[in-house]
Amino acid sequence: MSKADNKDTSEQSEFRSYCQDWLAKNHPGRPDVKIPQGALELSDPAALAWLQTWQKSAYDAGMIGCDYPVEVGGGGKTDCQAIANQEMQRAKTPYLPNIIGMGMAAPTIFFHAQDDVKAELLPKLLSGEDIWCQGFSEPGAGSDLANQQTFAERDGDNWVINGHKVWTSLAHFASWMILLCRTSKDDKYNGLSYFVVPIQSVIGNGVTVRPLIKMTGETGFNEVLFENLVVEDRYRLDEVGAGWKVAMTTLAHERGAGPLVTPASGGMSLEEGTSVSTSSTLSLINLARNQNRNGKTAADDPIIRDEIIKLVIRQESMRQNGRRTAIPSLTDHPMRIPLQGKLVGTELNQDMAELAYQIEGAASSLNVTDDNAPAGGQWPLAYMNSFGITIAAGANEVQRNILGERVLGLPKSK
Amino acid sequence: MAEQPKNFGFGEDETMLRDSAQKFFLDNCSADKIHGLVAHDHNVHRSNECLWDKTLWQQIVELGWTAVCVPEAAGGVGMPLVAAVALAEEIGKAAFPSPLLSTYSATFVLNACQSDEATKALGEIAGGKATSLAVTNQQGSWETTDTDVSIDDGKLNGVTYFVQDARKADQFVVSAKHDGEVGLYLIDSNADGVEIIPDNIIDLTRDQAHIRFKNAHAIELAAPGAGDKAINEAMPAILCIVSADMVGAGEWLLQTTVEYAKTRVQFDRPLGFFQAVKHPLVNVMLDIDRAKSLTYNAACAVDTDAENAEKFARMAKSQAGDMAVFSSSRAVQFHGGIGFTWECYVHLFFKRQMHNQVLYGDAKYHRAKLADMLIGVAA
Missing domain, CATH: 1.20.140.10 (Butyryl-CoA Dehydrogenase, subunit A, domain 3)
Incomplete structure (x- = not known):
């Protein structure tokens, strides 16, 4: 049996011991606030803040975004995110809060945004300082995702956005959203375009976020209303009309089938006074x-x-x-x-x-x-x-x- | 716990062997040809002939496939179990009638015997001698201490049941009791005192028999007290081989049914347009992939991670058994009326899957064993 089949590359193996070493010294320990089962259930700002501190420290240590280039805030490594994930999970760490950012927004921005937008948005996304949400689902566009009615209308170098998004997890904490919407009514699929849009900074100024209550009684997701929100054209990803293609990049990563490995820690049981992990x-x-x-x-x-x-x-x-x-x-x-x-x-x-x-x-x-x-x-x-x-x-x-x-x-x- | 290689030990040699097997079966064993060979007579009262292509078997022996898992020291190739598993998958995909899988099972039992006589028998397998296990009693018990055969003064007496490929095998590895303890014995299929009584079985792609021994002279491979242990040690490998056969057959059933669902039109649409057909076919695929990954993992554990081999092999056989039932039932159902007929090839694979699912223990049997291992024996 060839042992080579079982081995990390030298870069991976060096990085693995680095992660093990760092985690042994820097595990955040027990939270002093109640943390819900998953990031999508987050409703307490103090819980979010505690998890953001964890994500930031793991990012600063080089374990988040390892495979992204240095210019966009990544670690510039090859096939190392999977190593970091394995070690973070082995060390039973808390989960990372910015899961939509890392799992869906980051790869989509990386493959489709212009360079200055990547450099502007990705570092704070990976560090968890900016929380991201996803604006795909609408009242009339659930499983039939391409049936988007939210409309972006061109106005010189800007776009003016109007519409209604639902089931938007984390929108109540989000600085940014990845947005799929319609720019033409002539064609179902080729009439779609893809943007990144600010949320937090424009609430009351084109954006309204309202909580939706889940069957458990917990909040966690929202509806988001756009009323004449103005967005610069440089925040458009890929060509006008290429929104469906860009959305496929997002969905592939969301389903774990994209080329980039999503940063993921976890394994620590966070429920107060219990050692229950409902995924074990x-x-x-x-x-x-x-x-x-x-x-x-x-x-x-x-x-x-x-x-x-x-x-x-x-x-x-x-x-x-x-x-x-x-x-x-x-x-x-x-x-x-x-x-x-x-x-x-x-x-x-x-x-x-x-x-x-x-x-x-x-x-x-x-x-x-x-x-x-x-x-x-x-x-x-x-x-x-x-x-x-x-x-x-x-x-x-x-x-x-x-x-x-x-x-x-x-x-x-x- | 030993760390397994990421690629299941599936290196260049194993891939080449698998690819050459794929080509061999593609060239020589279309479903059409197998059906012509084993299903030419649909009469339920047809004569109980052993139908197989001995010329192809000779070619297989010449290709060295019987030697794959025989250790180099015994004159074999000494490849890991995953190599045999890859071959077994191709055999299942072709529903190929041959004693190769029985011979692989016997190979692993002989390996576990660690006696000079067993090493000699392994050399004979490498040379092409088809060998089958005769280790089951009349109740069809899979417990390795159960046998209805006795051994005294080197002579076997009694009857062994559910012997696979019995009329294709040149020799048998027989479990027999002496003073309540199980040993293993080698005997030629045409030796004096050996009477092979064919069972009338449903699966057309193999044969099965019970064998009566009357003062039949046999060679000791493992002494009384060591025989059941040798079978236990080989059992994970045996389970992997049967599971792989089911994975291959499952894939044939899936692909064949998918092709039918693309071409058969009802209500102005191909069947596969309808989610009542599409979604269960996807579920069959999910089940096959689970079984396939678990089988490779178990085979790799046999090769590199012995302490976990039993656990992983029982997982593989359990999943593969359930998948075998599901893949064959959906294939018949979605072929509709034609799927229910003798002329449609699906029944060959259906019958092979149903035969395989119980062989060496069905899914529930192995889950009960796993529960004892992972939860603890029930109060």
Whole structure:
């Protein structure tokens, strides 16, 4: 067996030990504020500020944006973001708050914006000082994303924007938004253009942000109204009418199928007084050991055991799919596994949280606010929140269309 | 825990072997040809012939495929299990009737015996001797201590069941008990006291038999007490090989059904336009990819990470078993009326998948074993 197949490049290996060393000394420790399960649930400015401090310190240490060029605030390295991610997760760090910025806005800006805009926006995006949101969905443009009605009208060197965006996560904290909108009514797809637009600095001056309340009672996403917002032309990404093409760059990265690896830390359990991670099958097994069922524990019930192991196998298969997709000779289509990522990941999380209801039994009825709720009530909360991600970023039904059409070559369903 | 190579150990040699197998089956074993060979007679009361192409088998032996996993010291090529897994996938994709996969399973059991006689038998496999395991009792138990055969004074007595490729094999590795302990024994298929009684099986692409031994002289490969341990040690590799066969067959079923869904028109549209067809086909693909990645991972663990091999192999077989059922049921269903007929090739793969899903334990069996390992034995 050739050991070379298993080794980091010398740059990666040096960087890996640097990350390990830095994380050992600079882990932020326990938060002094209550941090929600994920960045999209952030509503307390103090929680955001604590996470922004973490992102900034990791950025300053060179672990965020490692593969972006130095000129745009990156680390100028090759294939090192994945290394940083592995080490940040191994060190059980908090998650990064600017997830839409890093996962969707940054690669889109990097591949489509003019150079001065990249240099202006990317450093503060990667450091987490500027929080970003995504203006894609509209009341009439959900799964049918190209049905955009928000309109940008040219006015000399500026554009004037009017319209209504919904389900806009993090807009209440966002300095900037990536915006897909219509610049021509003549053609559904070729009438779209793509902009980056300011939010925070123009609230009350062309922009209104209003919170939407999720089924859990938490805030986290918003509706955003544009009324004659004026945006400079240099904030347009790519050509007028090329918005759909640019949006594909965003969506590819959102689905984990783009060329740039998104910075991602995590692994630290942040829920107060508990050690629950609702994305871990080990937590599910621990839960089963602590819940009674028919005079024994749920972990002794053969059907519960079978269901848990099914999920353990699915989780392992996701890891191994990720490993296999890096070896081109082991897949017949380069997008076959990458395009599955969002679908299988979100459905696994949903099914794990759903099984937790059955493991908890009657006690699954207890809300997070009830002292007797098992595991702090985090599992039922995670189940409700899991629908956010099976619906967002292209509902999983749309993902199945994409896989069927692009990978299997089946006729388009429209 | 040993760190596995990122590429599952799938290097240049393994890729070349896989590619040459792909070409071999493309050139020699179209579904049309296999159907003509094994399904020419649809009569349920047809004679129970063993239908396979011995000329192709001879070519396979000459290509050295039986030697792939035999250690170099025993006269083989000594490639990692992933190489055999890649070949097994191609065999599954062709639904190819041959004793190769049984021979691979036997190879890993012989490897685990670590006796001079076993090394000699491995050399014979490298030379082309088809070998099959005879390690299952009448109840079809997959527990390696269960056997209905006894050994006394070097003579086998009793009946062994569910022996794969029995009429294609030149010799058998038989588990037998002496004073309650299991040993392993080698015997030629045409030796005195060996009676091969073919089962009437549903899968047309292989054969199966029970074998009655009457004072049949056998060679000891592993002494009583060591036989079940050797099978246990080889079991992860065996599970990988069966899983790979299912992955290959699953891919054939998927691609064939996708082609049909692109061309068959109903309600003025190709079937694949309808999401009631498109989405389940995508689900089949997801299931195949899970099984494929888990199988490569398990095979790689057998090669480089032995302490995790059993866990990963049970995961692979469980996932592959469920996928085998799902891929074959959707293929028949989406081919509609034609999919339900003998003339449509889908039934060859359907039957092979249903045979494979229970072989060496079905999905639920392996999940129960995994639960004992990962959750702890239930109270």
